[in-house]
Amino acid sequence: MAELTLDSVTKVFNDGGSDEVVAVDDLSMGIEDGEFLVLVGPSGCGKSTTLRMIAGLETVTDGEIRLGERTINDSSPADRDIAMVFQSYALYPHMTVRENMRFGLEESTDMPDDEIRSKVEGTAAMMGIEDLLDRKPSELSGGQQQRVALGRAIVRDPSAFLMDEPLSNLDAKLRATMRTELQRLQADLGVTTVYVTHDQTEAMTMGDRIAVLDDGVLQQVGTPLECYHTPNNRFVAGFIGEPSMNFFPTARSGDTLSAEQFTYPLPEAVASSLGDATEVTLGVRPEDVEVRPAVDDLGDHDFACVVDVVEPVGESNNVYLRFADAPEGETFIATISGMRNVAAGDRVGATIPPSAIHLFDDRTGAALRNRSLADVDGVTST
């Protein structure tokens, strides 16, 4: 077990060629011993490439990867003491579960036969697959194959686990169960883990910390709630959270934001923290938008709206709202309690509370101001 450090790691495909592609750009982060770090981002953001560089399946163009005190840039995958779980599980189809699990121990150690047997059986018991040991992968369900793939990684007792979207081939119910189980397993084993996913729900629920990547560039590393409440920039704000944060492009003059459909006065303290930024995007999370019955006396932060579509999720309703005088299709989302009854076509008032707004500089995307954390427990501003 060891901490994993990425130091200015860069990966360029077709280096020096005419169609050079920078997949990962100057990525630096540290993953502590025993930590569960989730690498998240849209497809093509370089998260899998990063994982593959750690695994040794891709060369590192520039920078350094260290596992413990050891620089592993040029070690072969076999010498890195790392186990990986693949999206497709990558089980050996001609071997039984037992042989699949033994393979790594046979190839990478000179452990005696009976020790291998007891390790394999011990791990299988822990994973609840001891009854499957003599079956072939083709005779297993997707969930069972997934367990075998995990068991095959665990039995190696590596310094670090790498997981590349290991749950994405499971159905939704099983995925939720495996999510919890994986977390518990990782906590029990205490092995440093890097987990790649494009699914922000997995990132939020599983990681000790999450690292958000976009276009090969690290956007933010932090606990899930830090990334949720205090995003570094507009990308992180939009990527983390489901449904996504609402964004309104505005022009700022002094302490007033003017959008196409509304003007939004900023509190003094907020306005003064914006510096000289004039093109500002206003962001607000759907659950922070308050939906009230339509009233005539609208406050500064209240807006007359029409309900466009209602998506009931059960415990909550996602309400697509349109400013009263906005054209069709230009909507933003508010999340309200599932017990409240709102129907399409209703006229309502929407409040965007000043304490909950995020402001982003349009030029850089950087967060100028994040929501007030006074009403959020357990998160400290970064």
Place this chain on the structure above:
Amino acid sequence: MSTADTDARLKRLALYAVLIAMAGFYLLPILTGLFTSITSPESYTGQSPFLPPMEPLLPETGSFSLQPWGNAFDGLARGLTNSFILVIPATILSGLFGSMAAYGLTNVDWRGQVGIYALFVAGIFIPYQAVLVPLTQFWYNVVPLQSLFAPLAGLPLVQAYHWKLVALIVTHTAYGIPICTLLFRAHYKKLSDEMIEAARLDGASVSTIYRRIVLPLSIPMFAVVFIYQFTQIWNDLLFALTIVQFGDASVVTQELVGIGVSQAGTNFPLRMAAALLAALPTLVVYVLFGDKFAEGVTA
């Protein structure tokens, strides 16, 4: 009965009619050969080759005899032996080397492999005729295989003339590698990259991955390649004529050319029996590897 039912029945009828006609079309020549081969040469007239020999029940059909098969076996014994000595190692070696080359060119990443692969593909298209003279030169003048092989002739079961078969084995192996590589490569491209990567992370070397992962997963493809190469090499006459030329090392196709031909005329029953006998091993190979073959072709 509804019209739909009648339609279905008619279709079925037509289907069976076509299938029976096709079976007849394919089987008739073989049947003719078979009937001819069990006719006593003295009574053979060639008048009704489609009928079994049933004299004296049916005149002009010849009388039944297994003599042609016996004679064919005696006549071809040496050629069959030589062919087996040739075909088994040549088939296995070309398949094995082709599989290794395909693995190296497909599942192992290194610079310039496309260029090397292009050479393999080009190898498929070198016509036999173009290499006949160089081959003779090579085995008779460039490589002194005959003298190199001479010390081995003292070993049990080994004869001095076997050097020609060794030359033929090497030639067929070399000539078979490109097509085998192509066939295996198509198969290996479909192997999961993640699986190979998983094996690398598990600590397996390039050669271990081949031996423990890729080779066991190639068995259906080996069936395809073995059937193909066995048939090719078994049926080859051109290389045998060029390298063996004549004498003790003649293979079965060479022996087949001359059997049953004499100044007295052609012994058709003997020739038919010999032809069937010479074709038998390829049939047996098809039957033995048939199910794996189907798996490999449809994989």
